[in-house]
Amino acid sequence: MTRTRPGTTPGPYAGRSGLSAYVPLGSAATHARVAAETAYGSMVVVNSQPVIDPLAIAALDTERHVAAAGWDQPARLFALVRTADLLEREPQLRAQMGPADLAEGALTAIEQEGLPATSSLESLLGRLAWPTEVDGCAFAIERMVVPPEAERELPSRGDDAVEQLAAHPDRKDVRLLVAVLRDGSSICLLRQRDHDSDDAVATGKDIAPGLVEALKASFED
Secondary structure, X not given: OEEEEOOOOOOOOOEEEOEOOOOOOOOHHHHHHHHHHHHOOOOOOOOOOOOOOHHXXXXXXXXXXXXXXXXXXXXXXXXXXXXXXXXXXXXXXXXXXXXXXXXXXXXXXXXXXXXXXXXXXXXXXXXXXXXXXXXXXXXXXXXXXXXXXXXXXXXXXXXXXXXXXXXXXXXXXXXXXXXXXXXXXXXXXEEEHHHOOHHHOEXXXXXXXXXXXXXXXXXXX
């Protein structure tokens, strides 16, 4: 289940704790290469098997929730909490849930609104911190990618690289969703704009390793 936590309810779960949780995300080239390899077919895994893992279910549900709002969105952040624990704190939510939401180990995604506008992904993720009642988080962000051979020619300067990506004739728009738990579990999902359907979403653990490590770091003391 995915919920939006409006600003009028008790404050969002995500806190700010300086840069103590910062983990370098790697170079722009590394991110472009991994995403490009996935988008261009060398790493795509489309899972047709039934999904029973609570983290995978929550990630898929959250990715579809984000996808329903279309493309050209800003980054979006969600806290993942055990549904059973959430219902202990907010029992009135039970009426909104179906049997699948109440399955053992199920997770509920709660959107954290009001993310600060920033051009630095490292700065945004490096300032995340979570209270103990949060069991994990999910982060969705859109990216432009080009074939790996074109990626190797990208300028090192970020603004120049973005301009070159946007102008490339083989550019693809993708959306990454990365979800992690405190215990280290993780999953990555990737949706391509030109194959925009739920059954074409790629899954894996190595699609966005830098994002995985940065989100895991937000749960470290």
